[in-house]
Amino acid sequence: MNLEFLERKDFWSGAMLIVIGGGAVLIARNYQFGSSLRMGPGYFPTVLGAMLVMFGVYFVIQGLRSGEKLTSSWSLRALIILPLSLVLFGLLIDRAGFIPALLALIISSAAASTQSKPIEVLAFAVFLTAICVIVFVWALGLPYELIAGIW
């Protein structure tokens, strides 16, 4: 069997739309559909989800036939590290405070680029954190603990 379609943009576009649209339709079955006169909470989402599935089927068919391939120049490293460094910020800010959370975010997200240099990153993280403390906490008055329990 020819599996070439697995490399095509349109095939995956269609798959993505079917998963999200289909998921929406399935979940919306728990909400009352109502009628056109009195639309229930399930009406709009079901219609929208079904539309997404329709678009999805269109793209899957296109992708099975021919079409542009997914290009390869993208960074898996960035895709994993950047969202995780945000999650890290979210976990730290309530527990450890503004300064540790921000330092962690800047240093960890810098690791997403292959061109970052360790010493430069450290220095820049300290510099940027200082600026953020001055601008956001002191000048704009955002109510955050700088270091939890201490400052």
Next chain:
Amino acid sequence: MDLFNNLIFGFSEALSLQNLLYCFIGVLVGTLIGVLPGIGPLGTIAILLPITYGVPPVAAMIMLAGIYYGAQYGGSTTAILVNLPGETSAVVTCIDGHQMAQQGRAGPALAIAAIGSFFAGTVGTLLIALFGPPLADVALKFGAPEYFSLMLMGLVAAAVLAQGDMVKSIAMVVMGLLLGIIGTDVNSGVQRFSFGFFELTDGIGFIVVAVGVFAIGEIVSNLGEAQERRVLANKVSHLFPTLQDLKKSWGPILRGTGIGCFFGVLPGTGPSIASFSSYMLEKKVAKNPDEFGRGAIQGVAGPEAANNADAQCKFIPMLTLGLPASGVMALMLGALTIQGIQPGPQVMTQKPELFWGLIASMWIGNLLLVVLNLPLIGLWVKLLQVPYRLLFPAIMAFSAIGVFSVNNSAFEIHLTALFGVLGFIWMRLGFPLAPMLLGFVLGPMMEEYLRRAMLMSGGDPSVFITRPISLAFIIATILILVVMVAPSVRKQREAFTD
């Protein structure tokens, strides 16, 4: 005369010390991000939105608008000086602008770009002042069916006219509508798609989606591409264009302004379409088209006027009808809602200081840009040398602080990360992102209008075609679809996208 009085009123509002300050900050930040490639006005406005919470609505809108047109301006500065279009709308400016710079005429190129932009901005401002009130008057008579049809037309037009795959754009609008209705249903109180998270009761935050998709997703995408860039700036010696330059430029500026205003009111057409069309037109009407590509001043004057006129006129449907015609306008609409202002035609009557103040501030902002930026060019070129490896962690930090400051919610930070991943996937698969944002903003409103229209008509969908104004919108929607699907237009459109 009414128009005159209104404008005076607007200027007195915009010239207050506070508003002037915010206008200044806005255009300065706008120029800054316009200069820097890798972060656009959408991402910046999304990140800075939370900061405007504590600011009065007029000042907030003035600042956000300043960022928007300042960015167009900054984008062309770097296009001319270092052949790097800071924004997509400045790609065309690179062609002849940079050639002029290489011939030692960077000064006149920058000056004519500024003059063209300023003229176009002035015309755009006048157009809003002229057509805003009558449009809003008409819109005040709209009922639920008219609003639904209008939004349908706006969304379809935005999707179809946007760059990229048309079907993917429409799918993205639907995706946005679906994301927009997450949260508590206002009519039944049912929690929709909240997956048991109480944080989703009020729906997904507007900022979360915008920052996630436009700031985080963009960075992930940028890091996958080659990042090295060499910056070789040309010296700017004399600034003033010669008399001959001016003679050559006034025609292109006038035509560019016209083109920009036309595309400006159409939903979905970004400023790059306006500037590109203007360039093509100038090349066609020029006496010696061979000059183009070798430093023809017409190739700078026309497109620069066009993209600024476009940016300005995009405000017309947003301010008068509450209909966002582009991603940035969707953000502005979101900013209004956050300030507790219901967007729509009533803004003009209930908040005249906002409407007229904003309009006047745009003119002042354009003037500020001219006065401010020519002396600051050296600084902008220096800034260009900040490497991306330092720029992106800074954007990450500002994004995180911006999102967190809205509700002090770690959950929203995590959701932003998720939207960053989604935004990246969508970009990779060739889905345009701005239509999604339009759908997201309009989703809850459209559902509500559809419901009301159906209740009014007793469940009879023919209400959309029996009411004349609504019928007109529906016919326009169908026309747009038919025209764009026509094979010849489709072919041309695809050629243009490449």
